[in-house]
Amino acid sequence: NEAWGTAFWGQRYRGLDEIDPPRATPTVANPAQRLDYARFADATMRENFCSERDILHRLAPGIPVTTNFMTALSQCDSVDYWAWGRETDLVTNDHYLITDGRRTHVNLAMAADLTRSVAGGAPWLLLEHSTSGVNWQPRNPAKRPGEMARNSLAHVARGSDGAMFFQWRQSRSGAEKFHSAMVPHAGTDSRVWREVSGLGADLGLLSGIRGTRTVADAAMLWDWQSWWAQKLEWRPSEDHDARERADAFYASMYDRHLTVDFAHPDADLSGYPLVVVPALYLATEGTGRNLRSYVENGGTLVVSYFSGIVDTQDAVHPGPYPGALRDVLGLTIEEFSPLGEGGTVRLITPGGAAEGPELTGDLWSDVVIPRGAETVWSYADGVPAGRPAVTRHRLGRGTAWYISTRLSGPHLDAVLDRACDDARIAPRTGLPHDVEVVRRTGDNGTYLFAINHTGDDAKVPLDGPGTELLTGEHTVGRLAVPAGAVRVVRLDG
Structure with a gap:
């Protein structure tokens, strides 16, 4: 009752026998109960996997047991891969390109970096991807010549010790008969077959790479349980999407040619000069202490809006926002001020254009009160006009940045450029785009x-x-x- 805040709306339970899984309700269901049920469902699936794994260990000792993850696909967002990664003998992943106009190679790189991170940096295995088109999207184009090899070797570059396909021979019937394969309906006299055979020959030339580890330049904090909590109803803006923020921050770092490790909020971050936090709504006091220690010891931290707000039971931390992250960021937030549909805000520097470009944010704004942080950009309009929009807090030997609105593309790049300067990460201007x-x-x-x-x-x-x-x-x-x-x-x- 205390954990779920059941005193609100008279939801108090008198015994465990009264508790059901979340069901249809006249209005919004208890968010803390829904979050705990998501944990329960994930833990129950994982318990079943572990039981099957242990049977196989007994019957086939010495043979690794795994299951196929889908770290980049939204239909598998009910899985806490940090917990699952600790239970498999070998971390594997399935990855299929989402052909909806996005830069698919960036999403691929993000999925590979995330899978490697779930594996603790150890080599992993790409268990499934496609030789060409898939069959389950509204439009399923064929891969361009050479794209299959680029996809495969991009996963290998980011830590996979192989690249496997679904499927061997293209099905003649069933739901996936139009999903591409190593042997397509066109047979061996086809571009797909020739490219698959060529890739196999190339892999033989790369065998020395097996067992090596990918070198990362920076880290991004990600927590599936925080994501679950953010997706529950009645948040300040239904337009806010934690995964969208992760995609945006990752793309900006990718375009700076930075290889990214993902990290749990309580992980040791001391090896990274730069850590970005795109959306960490749920953060414990321990996470706050971890990030403060990281910055005090010389790290550079970048935190996006709506982070540090609630504890593990989706209860708002006592005191002003941003709760667990107040100390490290050197500020408080008086209130959120999400923007209306299509609304934007202008951000200016105190010294005008000479100090930095004018930026445009959308979706969100905060009423920020500095408590030691300096203002780098401020709001030129909107509810928080004249207030800080982007801040920088010097703490110990490091700095912590806060971005209180949604910045994208070159506007986000401008802030990350400044943070990379703090982290002493030199621009890699000699490397071409993409x-x-x-x-x-x-x-x-x-x-x-x-x-x-x-x-x-x-x-x-x-x-x-x-x-x-x-x-x-x-x-x-x-x-x-x-x-x-x-x-x-x-x-x-």
């Missing part, structure tokens, strides 16, 4: 993957000489990456 550069390293050496998602040839600078494994060419200084191609260099030394 040419992905990722490193894997280990006892076998250091490998640089360069994946060109554009229609133009590109040049990628190298730290030193090496051997390009797919062509056998010796490389020095700069690596040529043809349009749509992948190159993998084993660096010398």
Whole structure:
């Protein structure tokens, strides 16, 4: 009763036998009960998996047991993958491109980084993806020539030790008969078959990479339970979407050519110069202490709006917002002021254009009261006009940034540029846009993957000489990456 706040609306229980799973109600159901039920449902599925895993361990000792995750697909958002990752012998993932106009290679990179992070940084396995089109979207285009190999090797670059497909032979009947396969309806005299065979040959040339680990430049905090809580009814704005914020922050970091680890809010963050928090509505006091320690010890933190608000039972932290994150951010929030549909706010710097560009936010604004933080951009209009919009708090040897409205594209980039300066992450201006550069390293050496998602040839600078494994060419200084191609260099030394 205390955890679920059942005194509100007279929901008090007198015994456990009165408690049912959440059901249809005349109005909004108890949010804390719904959150706990989501935890219960996830834990029950995981308990069943563990029972089956233990049977297989007994009957087939020494053989790893896993199950296929879907870290990037919204239909599997009821799973806490941090908890599941601890129970599998090998973390695996299914990934299918969402062809709705987004930059699909960015979503792919995000899914691969997230899967690697669930695996604790260890090598993982891409258990399913498609050779070409899928069959379950409103429109299912074929992959372009070379796209299948780019998709496969992008997962390998970000930690997978293989790239498997669904399915081997394309079905003649059933629900997935139009889902692509290694052997399509067209048979072996087809582009798909030839590209699959070519990829198999290339993987043989890359066998030395197996067991190495992907090197990350920064971290992003993500918590599935916080996501569950944010999606419940009657929040300040139904337009706010935690996953959208994660996508936006990730795309901005991707375009800076930063490889991202995802981290649980209570994880050790000391190895990262930059940590971003796109939407952490549910945050414990322990998380607040963890982030404060991270900043005090020299880290750079960037936090987006509607973070730190409630505890594990979806109860608002005592005192003003942002609850668990007040101290690290050096501010309080008097009230939220979400914007109407299509509404925007202008953000200006105290010194005008000489100090920074004018930014435009939408969807959300806060009435921010600085408690040690400095104002970097302020609101030029809206309810909080004249108040801080983007702040920077010097704390110990580090800094904590707060963004109190929704910024996207170049407007978000402008803030992250400043935060990267604080984190001493130099701009990687020598790398072309949409040419992905990722490193894997280990006892076998250091490998640089360069994946060109554009229609133009590109040049990628190298730290030193090496051997390009797919062509056998010796490389020095700069690596040529043809349009749509992948190159993998084993660096010398």
